[in-house]
Amino acid sequence: MITLKELAARCNVSIATVSNILNGKSNVGEETRQRVLQVIKETGYRPNIMARGLRATKTKTIGLIVEDLTAFSSPWIIEGIMSILEEKDYRVVLENLRLYTKHVDCWDNKEKFSHIINTAINQMISIKVDGIIYIAGHARNIYIETNQFNIPFVMTYAFPENKDIQSVNIDDLTSAMQMTETLIKNGKKKIAFIAGKEDNLHTQFRLQGCKKTLEKHNIAFNNDLVVYADWERDGGVEATKKLLEKSNDIEAIFCFNDLMAAGCYDVLLEKNITPGKDISIVGFDNRMVSEYLKPSLTTMEIPLEQIGAETAKMLLEGNLQNKLIPCKLILRDSI
Amino acid sequence: MITLKELAARCNVSIATVSNILNGKSNVGEETRQRVLQVIKETGYRPNIMARGLRATKTKTIGLIVEDLTAFSSPWIIEGIMSILEEKDYRVVLENLRLYTKHVDCWDNKEKFSHIINTAINQMISIKVDGIIYIAGHARNIYIETNQFNIPFVMTYAFPENKDIQSVNIDDLTSAMQMTETLIKNGKKKIAFIAGKEDNLHTQFRLQGCKKTLEKHNIAFNNDLVVYADWERDGGVEATKKLLEKSNDIEAIFCFNDLMAAGCYDVLLEKNITPGKDISIVGFDNRMVSEYLKPSLTTMEIPLEQIGAETAKMLLEGNLQNKLIPCKLILRDSI
C-alpha cells in the first residue's frame, strides 16, 4: 500500500501539501489539488488511520460496548446508532461483553461487573475513541467510574448512577399508562398484571404507570392481581395459573412482555378461554411472536432504532441530559 | 493519560525496557520487571493502540463487515466470531452495510453493490486490520476484488465467486435431505414444497436435497407440488392456497423457512385443517416463532454461533477451504 510520502514524491509536491489536500484545507492551489487528486485516484491511496489517529487528536472512532449483542434489543439499537454515526463519518469499534452467554452470574455481582465494564472502557480508551456508548441489555442502575476518562459517554437502555453521564431510555411509565388507559377505554375494569421480576426497573416503572392510570379512573388497585414472573413464556404460564386461581372474573391481563403473554395464551387456550374475547390480553415489546399469536397480540413497540439514533446524537452533541423515549401502541386483536 | 516515556522516567529505565516488559519479552531482569509492573498498576497506564498499530505490523484488530446487523442470522454469527476472537485477544471493528434498511435495491445491482463492498474493504485496510470477515445476509454468489489487499479474508453465509477466498456456509443440501427423510420415515409420500425465491441459492440447494431423498425412496418428484414464495408469512399464505387448489391429498408441506410455515398454518387453521394431524408441516431456520406456533413447528436449526466460530477459526488459521456446516433437526409437534 502506497504512503503519503510516496504519493508526494510522485506528484512532486511535499507531504504537507498532500496532507492538506486530503484534509480539505483551502490553502492549496487548484491546479496542484487536481493533479494530486488524480494521482490519489490512480494509485488507490488510502490514508493509514493508525498514523492519523496517533498524530491527530480525533480518531473519528466511537466505541460501542454492548452487554449482549444477542439481546433482542441490541441489533436495532446499534442499527440506529450507526445510521447517525455513518452520516458523520464515524467508525465503530464493537466490544461485546456477552453478559447473557458468558457471564451469567454477573448481573448482580457488582464487583465482577464493575471489573468487566472497566476493562472494556479501558480498551476503548486505549484505542483513543472519540466517545463511548454503553448499550445495556435491560434497564437497571449502573455505576461507571468516570474519573478514568474524559471523553463523551452515553448510556442507553439502563440508568447511570452517576449524575455526570447522559442516558437514553424507554419511557416505561407513560407507556404502561397508555396501555392501561387503552384497556380501560375498552371497558375493562378488573385488570390483572403479569409483571416481570419484582426488583427489575422495567417492572417497577410499568407497575407505577398502571397504578397511576387506575387511580385516575377511580379503579382500586388490587395487589392480589399482580403476579411477578421471570419474563419468560413459562413464567407467563405459571403466573396465569395463579391468577386464574385467585379470581374468576378477570377482564384483562396486562403482561409486561410478549413472551409471558404467549405463556398466558397457552394456559387460556388449554382451558378453552379465548384470549381477546373472554379475557383481553396485552403484551409489551412487540416481539415478532406477538404478530403470530392467535389472536394477534396488542402490545407496545419499543422504538429501538430511534433510541439508538437519539443516543448517537446525544453523544455527538454532548449536552448532559437523560432522555426518555415513549413506546408506540400496536393495536391488534387481543383486546 | 500517561505515556510510555513518562512511565519509563518514573521507573528510571529506558522506554525500550518498559516496552519489552509490556510485550512479555524475556530479556528483562526480574527485579526491574516487578518494579515497572508495579508502577504500571499504580498509574493505570494503557498503551496507545494507535501508536502500537502504526509501528508494529499487527494491530490485533479484525474487521467485521456485516451486510445487515438486523438480519436474524447476524447477531449470533457475530457472537460466535467474537467468542473466538476474544480468546485470542483480538479487537473488532464493525462496519454495518445496512443493506436491508438502506440499500434495498442493491442486492441485485452488481455495480452498486460492488462499490459499497469495496468502500467497506478499503475502510478496513485503512485501519490496518489483520483480517476481514464478511457476513452476508443470505446465501448468494459474491465477487470480491482480492487484488486490492493481501490480508486473510473469510466470507460467511454466502459463497465467494473467487476461488482464493475462504468461506463458511450452512449445508442446505444435506439439511433438506434430512428433513425430507424425516417426513418419509413418518409415512409421508405426497410431500409439497413451499420454496423460497426461485433464483435463491438456499432454495436451489434445498430443493436439490429434497429431490435426492425422494429419488432414494423411489418417490417421483412432482414439480407441481413446488411453489416458490418470498420467504415471508404472506408468501406462505399464498403458496399454501395454491397448493391446496392443486391437490387435496397432500400429506406434508416442507416450508423452506419458518415464516412461510406460519403463513401455511394461517391458511390451514382457517380451513379447519389441523397442522401436524391432517397435514404435516415442517419449516427451516428455527426462528423463535416456530416454538410458539400451535402445534409447535418441527424445523431445522441453523447453528449460527458455530458458523461464526468456524469462520473466526478459519480466519486465524488461514488454510484455504470452503466449509459447510450441517443444520440440526428440531423435532416438535407438527409432523
Place this chain on the structure above:
DNA sequence: CTGAAAGCGCTTACAG
C-alpha cells in the same frame, strides 16, 4: 500557495 521539520507514542534491531 508550498515545504522543511518536529513530533504523536510506540516497537525493533542493534550495540554494549
Place this chain on the structure above:
DNA sequence: CTGAAAGCGCTTACAG
C-alpha cells in the same frame, strides 16, 4: 540485561 536511536505514516505550526 539495558538503552540510544531510527522510524512507522501521518498532522500541524511555522517560515518563506
